Amino acid sequence: MIQQFMKDSQQHNTILDLAAALNLSPATVSRALNNTSYVKKETKERVLEMALKLGYRKNKMAAGLRNNKTNTIGLILPKISMYFHAEVVTVVQNLLHAKGYNLIIGQSNDDPGMEKELAETFFSSRVDAIIVSCTLETEDFSPFDIFSTHQIPILFYDRVPPETYRARVIKGDDFNGGFLAGKHLVEAGCKHIGMINGPMTSNIYEARAAGFIAALRMLQGKEEPKLFFQQQLQAEETREALKKMFKGKSKPDGLFVTSDRNAVTVLQYAKENGIKIPQELRLVGYSNDPVTAVVSPSITTIDQYPALFGEKLVATLMEMIESPPTDEYQPAVITPVSLIERESA
Amino acid sequence: MIQQFMKDSQQHNTILDLAAALNLSPATVSRALNNTSYVKKETKERVLEMALKLGYRKNKMAAGLRNNKTNTIGLILPKISMYFHAEVVTVVQNLLHAKGYNLIIGQSNDDPGMEKELAETFFSSRVDAIIVSCTLETEDFSPFDIFSTHQIPILFYDRVPPETYRARVIKGDDFNGGFLAGKHLVEAGCKHIGMINGPMTSNIYEARAAGFIAALRMLQGKEEPKLFFQQQLQAEETREALKKMFKGKSKPDGLFVTSDRNAVTVLQYAKENGIKIPQELRLVGYSNDPVTAVVSPSITTIDQYPALFGEKLVATLMEMIESPPTDEYQPAVITPVSLIERESA
DNA sequence: TTGAAAGCGTTACCAC
DNA sequence: GTGGTAACGCTTTCAA
Numbered sequence A, B: 001m002i003q004q005f006m007k008d009s010q011q012h013n014t015i016l017d018l019a020a021a022l023n024l025s026p027a028t029v030s031r032a033l034n035n036t037s038y039v040k041k042e043t044k045e046r047v048l049e050m051a052l053k054l055g056y057r058k059n060k061m062a063a064g065l066r067n068n069k070t071n072t073i074g075l076i077l078p079k080i081s082m083y084f085h086a087e088v089v090t091v092v093q094n095l096l097h098a099k100g101y102n103l104i105i106g107q108s109n110d111d112p113g114m115e116k117e118l119a120e121t122f123f124s125s126r127v128d129a130i131i132v133s134c135t136l137e138t139e140d141f142s143p144f145d146i147f148s149t150h151q152i153p154i155l156f157y158d159r160v161p162p163e164t165y166r167a168r169v170i171k172g173d174d175f176n177g178g179f180l181a182g183k184h185l186v187e188a189g190c191k192h193i194g195m196i197n198g199p200m201t202s203n204i205y206e207a208r209a210a211g212f213i214a215a216l217r218m219l220q221g222k223e224e225p226k227l228f229f230q231q232q233l234q235a236e237e238t239r240e241a242l243k244k245m246f247k248g249k250s251k252p253d254g255l256f257v258t259s260d261r262n263a264v265t266v267l268q269y270a271k272e273n274g275i276k277i278p279q280e281l282r283l284v285g286y287s288n289d290p291v292t293a294v295v296s297p298s299i300t301t302i303d304q305y306p307a308l309f310g311e312k313l314v315a316t317l318m319e320m321i322e323s324p325p326t327d328e329y330q331p332a333v334i335t336p337v338s339l340i341e342r343e344s345a
Numbered sequence C: 001t002t003g004a005a006a007g008c009g010t011t012a013c014c015a016c
Numbered sequence D: 001g002t003g004g005t006a007a008c009g010c011t012t013t014c015a016a
Helices: A015-023 A026-034 A039-053 A060-067 A083-098 A113-124 A141-151 A174-187 A203-220 A235-247 A260-272 A305-324 B015-022 B026-034 B042-054 B060-067 B083-097 B112-124 B143-149 B174-187 B201-219 B235-247 B260-272 B306-322
Strands: A072-077 A102-107 A129-132 A152-159 A168-172 A193-196 A229-232 A254-257 A280-285 A302-303 A332-335 A338-340 B070-078 B103-108 B130-131 B154-157 B168-171 B193-197 B227-231 B254-257 B282-284 B300-304 B332-333 B338-340
Touching: A015 A026, A015 A039, A026 A129, A060 B060, A072 A083, A083 A102, A083 A305, A083 B112, A102 A113, A102 B083, A102 B103, A113 A129, A113 A141, A113 B083, A129 A141, A129 A305, A141 A152, A152 A305, A168 A203, A168 A305, A174 A193, A174 A254, A174 A280, A174 A302, A174 A338, A193 A203, A193 A235, A203 B201, A229 A235, A235 A260, A254 A260, A254 A332, A260 A280, A305 A332, A332 B168, B015 B026, B015 B042, B026 B042, B070 B083, B070 B112, B083 B103, B083 B306, B103 B112, B112 B130, B112 B143, B130 B143, B130 B306, B143 B154, B154 B306, B168 B174, B168 B201, B168 B282, B168 B306, B174 B193, B174 B201, B174 B254, B174 B282, B174 B300, B174 B338, B193 B201, B193 B235, B227 B235, B235 B260, B254 B260, B260 B282, B306 B332
Parallel strands: A072 A102, A072 A129, A129 A152, A152 A168, A168 A332, A193 A229, A193 A254, A254 A280, B070 B103, B070 B130, B130 B154, B154 B168, B168 B332, B193 B227, B193 B254, B254 B282
Antiparallel strands: A302 A338, B300 B338
C-alpha cells in the first residue's frame, strides 16, 4: 500500500509524494507540517504519520528559497582553537540550535583576504544574519557592507571595527581589563612595570593598553611606562621582547601580557633564565585560559566570562533579527571582565 | 543607465536582472557566470562586468535546489574545544574551503539526542556529505542510516561505530598508542603500572586499553594489570580513582591516563599529595595537547598528528564524493601516533 | 553562440 | 478546511 508511493531509496520524498499518498493537496500537507493556519486535527495526524512512514524531511533549500529565510547564521572568527573563541562559539551554537538556527562557522586564520571570501560565501548562502570577530589586521571593513545594504543583521564581537564604521558591536571591557591588570601590579608594589601587547591595529589590544596606561598614570604617577612592547603575538617575538627588557639595568618587576598563551611563554622564559616569579617578576595574563590555572606558578589573569559573552551575543542577535531594522545609533554592548588572582602576581 | 536596473538596495539582484540589463537571456548569463558551455568571449566579459557593477552574487539555495548539490559538508563532533578536534576542524575547513565547500559544524556536547538532531538538521540542509565523530555513549547508529540509504557519503572519524555497522571510518592508531604508553612505562622500570581510562563504550578508549594491556602482558609477563580504572573523563572522577589507587599498600609507580586533561589533573593531585613525578610516579597522557608541554613537569604523551589526520579525512571524503558509490568493503583508514617523551616519564 | 521554457521543493495567495 | 497554482533563482535540455 505504502510501498507503491515510495521512490527509489536514494530519492528524497517531497511534499508532493506525501500529498499523493494521502490524496491531499501539497498546500494542506505543508500547512499540517508547519502548524500554519488551520488544518483538521485528523488530517494533521494523518500527514504527520505518513511523513514518518515515508521518512520525509523538509528540503531546507527549497523552503529557504521560497521564504527568503534560511534559519542559518554565519560566524566568522580568526581561529577557533583560541580558548575565548571556542567557548563563545560553543555557547552561541547551543543557544542558536535551541532557537532553530543553524550555524556556519568560517575561520579567517587572521587573513583579511580569507575573511572577505568568507563574507562573500556567507552572503551567497543567504544567511539570516552574520557574526564577525575580525582579523588582527582588518582595516578595510567594506567587505561587510553588503550585509548592511541588504538589511542583513551584522554583529561584530571582540575584535570589532572602529566607531566610525557604524555597526552593532559587542565586546569585552578591555579598557577595564587593562586597568585592573595595571592596578594589581601597582598595588603589589611593582616599580618597573612593563607590558607585552598585541598589534595596536586591533581594538582589543589598543583598549587593553589604554586601560593599563591609565592605571599606571593614576596610581603610580608615571607619565609613561618605559618597558613597553607591541608585537604580533607569537612566542618567538615574545622571547625577543623579553630579551630586550632584561638586557638593560632597569629590569621590569611586573609585566602585563595581553594574551595567556604569551604569559605562559614568559613563564617558560623566566624559568630558563632563573627569574623568580612572583618574587622577582609579577605576571598578569589575559583571558583566563585554563592553562593559566595548571602551570606553576599559576598565572593571575583577566577573565572575560565567555559564556556570558555568548549569551549576550545571541540575545543581541535575536533582537536584531526580530525587530525591524532601525537607523538609530546603538551603543556597543560591553561585557564585564574581572581579575583572577593566582600565584604569579 | 545602470541605475535604472538596480532594485531597491535591500533587494538581491538576480540573473534575470543581469539579463535584462544586458539584453541577454538568463541562460546565457548563467553560462557566462559558470564557465559552462561556450559563450562568446565578449559576451562573457560584459556579463562579468555587469555582475560586478550590480553587485550580483549567486543565490546558493536556488542553485542547490536546481543542481541537487549544495557544496556544503556537515561535521558533527562532541566538543570543539577539545584540542584534537579543534585542530582537525581547522585543517578540514581550510582544505574544504579551498575546494569550494562550506562546512557546517554541529556540537553534540556528548549527548546522543543532540547528535541525532544534528544529523536530521544536516540531512534537511541536504549536505553533500557528512563527517561524524560520535559521542562517548552513542550505541544506536541508526540516526545516520538516512545518509547511506540516500547515497550521501558519510565518514566517521576518531570515535566511530563498530565494524558491524558498515561505514567508512578513519581513526588514529589507538591500539598502538596504548601499546607505546605501556611499553614506555615498562621500559622505564615501572613495576606497578595502572591506567585511568575513559568509558569503554567508546572505541578509542577500548582500543587504547587493549594496546596498553597487550604491552604489559608481552613485556612484563603480567596476566592483568591490577590498578585499572575506567570512568567518565571528569576531573572529580579522576581524583576519586587516584584516591583509591594510593590508599592501598601497593601504590602505582607508573600511570597511563588516556586523556591529557586528566593527566594534568593527576599532576595536580600528585603535587597536592607530595607524590614526586617522575621519581615516584611516571605518567603518560594522550593527545599531545599543548598544555602537556608547559606544565611542570612536562607530560609524556601520545601525539595523534591532527593536521595529518585532517588531510586524510578530506582526501577520503573527496574520494567518496567524487567516485560513484560502491558496496565494496572499505577498510578503516588508520593514522599514525607516536610517543612524545617529556619529563613525566 | 544564444534563447525559451521546464523544473528543483516549498509556501502563500486566492478560490471554493 | 482544503485545493489550485504561481513564484522564489537557478540551470539545462532542446531548438534555432
